[in-house]
Amino acid sequence: MAIRTGAQYIERLQKTPREVWLRGERVGDVTAHPVFRQPIEQIARLYDMQHNPAYADVLTREGAAGRVGISFVPPKSHEDLVARHEAFRVWSEATLGLMGRSPDFLNTTVMAFAEAPEVFARLGQKYADNVQRYFEYVRDNDLFLTHALITPQIDRSKSGSEQAEQFLHMGVVRETDEGIVVRGARMLATLAPMADEMLIYNLPGLRAGDEKHAAVFAIPIDTPGLRLISREPYDDGTRNTFDHPLSSHFEEADCLVVFDDVLVPWDRVFLHGDVALANAMYADTSLRQHTGHQTGVRGLVKMQFITGVAMKLAQTVKIDSFLHVQQKLGEAVAATEICRALLVAAETEYETTPTGSVRPRFEALQTLRMHLSSSYPKVAEMLQTLGAGGLLMMPSAEDFGSEIGPDIAKYFQGADGLDATERVRLYKLAWDLCGDAFGQRTLQYERYYAGDPVRLYAANYKFYDKTDSFRLVDHALSLAGDPVEAVARARAAAGE
Numbered sequence: 160m161a162i163r164t165g166a167q168y169i170e171r172l173q174k175t176p177r178e179v180w181l182r183g184e185r186v187g188d189v190t191a192h193p194v195f196r197q198p199i200e201q202i203a204r205l206y207d208m209q210h211n212p213a214y215a216d217v218l219t220r221e222g223a224a225g226r227v228g229i230s231f232v233p234p235k236s237h238e239d240l241v242a243r244h245e246a247f248r249v250w251s252e253a254t255l256g257l258m259g260r261s262p263d264f265l266n267t268t269v270m271a272f273a274e275a276p277e278v279f280a281r282l283g284q285k286y287a288d289n290v291q292r293y294f295e296y297v298r299d300n301d302l303f304l305t306h307a308l309i310t311p312q313i314d315r316s317k318s319g320s321e322q323a324e325q326f327l328h329m330g331v332v333r334e335t336d337e338g339i340v341v342r343g344a345r346m347l348a349t350l351a352p353m354a355d356e357m358l359i360y361n362l363p364g365l366r367a368g369d370e371k372h373a374a375v376f377a378i379p380i381d382t383p384g385l386r387l388i389s390r391e392p393y394d395d396g397t398r399n400t401f402d403h404p405l406s407s408h409f410e411e412a413d414c415l416v417v418f419d420d421v422l423v424p425w426d427r428v429f430l431h432g433d434v435a436l437a438n439a440m441y442a443d444t445s446l447r448q449h450t451g452h453q454t455g456v457r458g459l460v461k462m463q464f465i466t467g468v469a470m471k472l473a474q475t476v477k478i479d480s481f482l483h484v485q486q487k488l489g490e491a492v493a494a495t496e497i498c499r500a501l502l503v504a505a506e507t508e509y510e511t512t513p514t515g516s517v518r519p520r521f522e523a524l525q526t527l528r529m530h531l532s533s534s535y536p537k538v539a540e541m542l543q544t545l546g547a548g549g550l551l552m553m554p555s556a557e558d559f560g561s562e563i564g565p566d567i568a569k570y571f572q573g574a575d576g577l578d579a580t581e582r583v584r585l586y587k588l589a590w591d592l593c594g595d596a597f598g599q600r601t602l603q604y605e606r607y608y609a610g611d612p613v614r615l616y617a618a619n620y621k622f623y624d625k626t627d628s629f630r631l632v633d634h635a636l637s638l639a640g641d642p643v644e645a646v647a648r649a650r651a652a653a654g655e
């Protein structure tokens with residue numbers, strides 16, 4: 160089938176009734192539900208863009224498998240990496256960088272898996288074959304995947320196998336002729352209610368004894384026993400676009416995923432039972448490079464967006480005439496440009512893999528992941544302080560057409576006679592982005608989407624190639640030399 164339209168994406172959702180729970184009730188057709196309708200519409204728009212002549216050449220490629228999304232195509236050169244960047248940018252701009260788990264994110268993951276058959280073949284050739292077949296299935300049907308990598312926060316001091324019950328953290332209960340049976344929970348599956356498939360793998364950190372928790376597989380979202388428990392929505396479908404321009408469009412549902420003895424057929428199993436391999440998979444495939452590329456471009460777009468909102472807001476009431484405000488905005492610009500520079504570095508200093516594909520340089524992308532986790536929250540806080548009380552003081556859309564309309568027009572105008580509607584519209588946007596529950600989630604997303612920043616920074620220190628730094632330190636230490644000789648030399652120089 161190759162690239163889908165938005166209508167085809169929605170039609171498939173309607174044909175695959177999944178078990179989604181929201182506010183204590185089981186949701187029927189997600190496409191008709193007020194909470195899920197808008198994000199589904201946004202994803203559908205992304206699929207439609209693949210067919211729009213203005214974007215088709217950027218977003219898709221013609222190949223042996225027909226026309227497919229470029230995120231599925233393994234890059235072979237620097238130019239290919241730049242082309243992927245451009246495609247990631249176009250989709251990210253369509254959602255202002257606010258939908259972190261757009262389909263291209265996990266498309267790159269299955270592409271990276273398929274590019275590393277030797278990793279999965281360590282457990283047996285059939286697993287590598289499963290990965291390849293699954294990649295082609297997802298690519299050729301242009302499916303939308305969600306993923307749940309994290310275990311529920313029950314007792315973080317213990318591993319999966321040490322929890323009070325063996326299958327609180329999702330694990331393999333038994334093997335049958337048909338496949339593996341999994342039980343327990345995982346989180347935090349963003350956009351799961353509107354996805355076609357669920358991909359499961361481990362992040363490094365499994366310990367000896369966690370064999371039952373080492374499992375990599377993919378299943379359709381409507382697989383019996385797969386239960387999605389959605390968090391409380393920030394927009395229940397009744398918010399108007401003027402008061403909440405962002406949350407009324409880009410509210411991504413996040414879910415806890417319960418596996419109630421779910422059968423995963425053997426041909427959908429990519430790895431199981433091998434703790435060392437499950438831990439190694441993340442680094443031994445090009446997963447972290449290709450996903451980091453997509454998330455890095457999206458992060459750049461989001462930084463450009465929030466910096467743009469901060470600059471515009473400062474201009475509307477002329478606080479940008481103050482030096483400290485200019486300094487703050489200059490910092491936001493610098494933080495944004497660091498994102499761009501790291502992407503260029505990652506793409507220019509690319510690495511070649513054993514299969515002849517290329518991947519962006521890991522160190523630059525990892526630095527970008529860490530940078531975003533601290534710089535985005537900083538810029539969001541800056542926006543809060545620049546908007547100050549004004550962010551809270553904005554009237555509702557209903558006030559404009561009411562009898563107090565003249566007051567609104569008079570007291571909510573901006574500098575140089577800026578129309579109140581324009582000023583309120585901008586401040587509402589700013590509050591949705593940095594203050595509202597929706598904005599807090601998008602901030603929490605940047606902090607955590609790539610994992611716990613504490614451990615990311617710690618790993619950065621542990622695994623950093625320290626050769627160059629230590630060479631400089633050794634040079635400096637050699638200047639110091641022996642203490643007795645140093646004193647003698649100093650005395651001689653002083654003529655003592």
Ligand SMILES: Cc1cc2nc3c(=O)[nH]c(=O)nc-3n(C[C@H](O)[C@H](O)[C@H](O)COP(=O)(O)OP(=O)(O)OC[C@H]3O[C@@H](n4cnc5c(N)ncnc54)[C@H](O)[C@@H]3O)c2cc1C
Pocket residue numbers: 260306307308309310312315346347348349413600603604607608609610611613614
């Ligand atoms: C909005 C949002 C969307 C997300 N979307 C997805 C998604 O689509 N798919 C997905 O799989 N995941 C997703 N994530 C999950 C994300 O990967 C995790 O939030 C992240 O890895 C941190 O894990 P945690 O939330 O369980 O925090 P924890 O690991 O429980 O950490 C909580 C705190 O305890 C500390 N801590 C916990 N354990 C340790 C330890 N062993 N050593 C040192 N310190 C520790 C941490 O430093 C942190 O301060 C999303 C997260 C957010 C916020």
